[in-house]
Amino acid sequence: MRRxxxxxxxxxxxxxxxxxxxxxxxxxGPRVKIMFVVKANAYGHDAVLCAxxxxxxxxxxxxxxxxxxxxxxxxxxxVKLPVLVLGSLYPFESVLAAxxxxxxxxxxxxxxxxxxAEAALRLRRRIDIxxxxxxxxxRIGLRPEAALALIRNLSVLKGxxxxxxxxxxxxxxxxxxxxxxxxxxxxRVLKALDKEGLRxxxxxxxxxxxxxxxxxxxxxxxxxGLAAYGLVEGFTPVLTLKxxxxxxxxxPRGATVSYGATWRAKRVSRIATLPIGYxxxxxxxxxxxxxxxxGGKRCxxxxxxxxxxxxxxxxxxxxxxxxxxxxxxGRQDGAAVTAAELARHCGTIPYEIVTALTSRVPRVGAxx
Ligand SMILES: Cc1ncc(COP(=O)(O)O)c(C=O)c1O
Numbered sequence: 001m002r003r004x005x006x007x008x009x010x011x012x013x014x015x016x017x018x019x020x021x022x023x024x025x026x027x028x029g030p031r032v033k034i035m036f037v038v039k040a041n042a043y044g045h046d047a048v049l050c051a052x053x054x055x056x057x058x059x060x061x062x063x064x065x066x067x068x069x070x071x072x073x074x075x076x077x078x079v080k081l082p083v084l085v086l087g088s089l090y091p092f093e094s095v096l097a098a099x100x101x102x103x104x105x106x107x108x109x110x111x112x113x114x115x116x117a118e119a120a121l122r123l124r125r126r127i128d129i130x131x132x133x134x135x136x137x138x139r140i141g142l143r144p145e146a147a148l149a150l151i152r153n154l155s156v157l158k159g160x161x162x163x164x165x166x167x168x169x170x171x172x173x174x175x176x177x178x179x180x181x182x183x184x185x186x187x188r189v190l191k192a193l194d195k196e197g198l199r200x201x202x203x204x205x206x207x208x209x210x211x212x213x214x215x216x217x218x219x220x221x222x223x224x225g226l227a228a229y230g231l232v233e234g235f236t237p238v239l240t241l242k243x244x245x246x247x248x249x250x251x252p253r254g255a256t257v258s259y260g261a262t263w264r265a266k267r268v269s270r271i272a273t274l275p276i277g278y279x280x281x282x283x284x285x286x287x288x289x290x291x292x293x294x295g296g297k298r299c300x301x302x303x304x305x306x307x308x309x310x311x312x313x314x315x316x317x318x319x320x321x322x323x324x325x326x327x328x329x330g331r332q333d334g335a336a337v338t339a340a341e342l343a344r345h346c347g348t349i350p351y352e353i354v355t356a357l358t359s360r361v362p363r364v365g366a367x368x
Contacts, residue, residue: 004362007244008276011330012045014053015367016236020228021059023235028211032218035204036060037225039070039086044281044354045229045239046363048077053365055081064223068094071103084130084164088112088140095119099127104163108132108140113154120159129154130164130202135185136178137170144189155198164202165190169217172210179210183217190219208232231339231350239339239354240330241282241361245294245322247273248314257311258303263288271302272314274326279307281356282328285346294320296333329353 025034036059037043042050047065051074054060063079065071066087074083084104089095092115098105099119107113107129120127131151134141142150147165154160167186171178186205193199203219208227210217230237251271257263265271274292278284287305291298297317301310314320325332329339339350346353 002362006275007246008274008280009242009362009364010357011240011242011366012049012363013236013238013240013367014049014365016230017050017053017228017238018057018059020230020235020238021054024211024222024224024227025059028218028222033061033202033221034059035062035064035084035221035223036228037064037086037223038074039064039066039225040355043225043229043351044357047074048079049363049365051079051081052077055079062221068098068103072097072101075101075103089115096123099123099125104128104130106130106132106166107150108142110150113150113160117157117159126159126161128161128163130166131162131200133165133167133186133189135167135182137168139168141167144185148189148192151193151198152196162200164204165193165200166204169205169207169210172207172213172217176214179214179217183214226351229354231354237330237338241328241357242330243274243276243326243328245272245314245320245324245326246275248320248322256303258306260304263303267315269313269315270320272299272312272320274310274312275308276310276328277306277308279358280361281358282310283346283356286342289345290328290342291337293327293332293335293337294324296335298335298337
């Protein structure tokens with residue numbers, strides 16, 4: 001564990017993480033594999049910590065990352081599970097590094113397929129790939145007809161095996177009709193491939209929302225991120241963002257707090273300072289909006305969040321003193337501040353709140 005003095009850290013409850021993955025497994029059934037998505041440092045939860053916990057508990061079959069770099073970091077930490085690189089392979093030099101470390105690339109164009117074939121020839125080994133089909137996300141991915149044509153072409157190429165085929169859902173959390181159309185397009189491709197004996201062994205499409213809401217989206221494997229981190233109802237939040245009060249003072253009525261003097265005390269107030277700010281990913285948009293838990297009480301953030309420090313009004317938590325724990329995301333004595341709540345304050349989504357946490361915040365594994 002990294003040594004740190006500044007009392008600001010994120011606790012990662014690995015027991016909760018494994019529990020969430022097991023719950024997902026129960027919901028999708030034993031025949032459907034689980035690709036645990038650990039891109040963007042496991043949505044800010046520490047990819048190495050989370051991947052090793054999932055591997056040890058045999059709670060995931062695959063891992064999903066966004067880049068070769070993210071995959072290499074897992075491999076150097078001893079992660080042995082199959083890893084799919086979900087992002088674009090461009091620039092193609094990364095193919096060799098990916099293949100050398102058993103990272104499975106996604107192919108979404110004839111050009112990238114050719115580069116993988118060249119790498120296979122050079123390394124004198126077969127490279128497994130997954131072909132990405134765009135059924136409505138409009139990001140990387142071949143249109144269904146082009147995907148069919150590519151897989152037909154690849155079936156005669158020696159160095160490549162099409163192990164998987166995937167698509168990605170654009171609106172699974174709130175639009176069953178749109179998702180249904182995406183799934184129909186994907187199924188048509190699979191059916192055509194099946195007819196020609198070319199259906200790859202692993203077809204996958206579902207993010208958390210689709211996996212939980214649309215059983216028809218599960219195919220051979222699901223790719224949860226959000227639910228695994230407990231950021232979906234019914235799952236246990238994995239991350240607790242904590243700090244400690246490092247300073248308290250009494251502000252007279254009329255006193256202002258922080259840059260721009262945007263908050264003014266309407267009464268004599270006790271103002272506590274926490275050593276966390278937007279330099280840690282506790283974003284400035286939370287200024288004068290968010291609450292922080294101290295002694296199980298919700299204490300409002302007052303004034304602007306600064307780069308390194310944030311002030312809260314602890315007048316409503318009379319026992320508060322220097323050294324007390326402050327929970328910025330998570331639970332304390334029955335009270336809770338969720339990533340979803342912070343996201344609403346900022347007009348964004350919980351994904352952005354947790355991935356915003358910077359490397360300055362030590363992640364501490366707990367709960368196992
Ligand atoms: C290709 C792909 N699959 C799966 C996921 C996981 O999605 P979620 O976190 O909503 O479960 C993502 C995340 O954005 C993704 O980009």
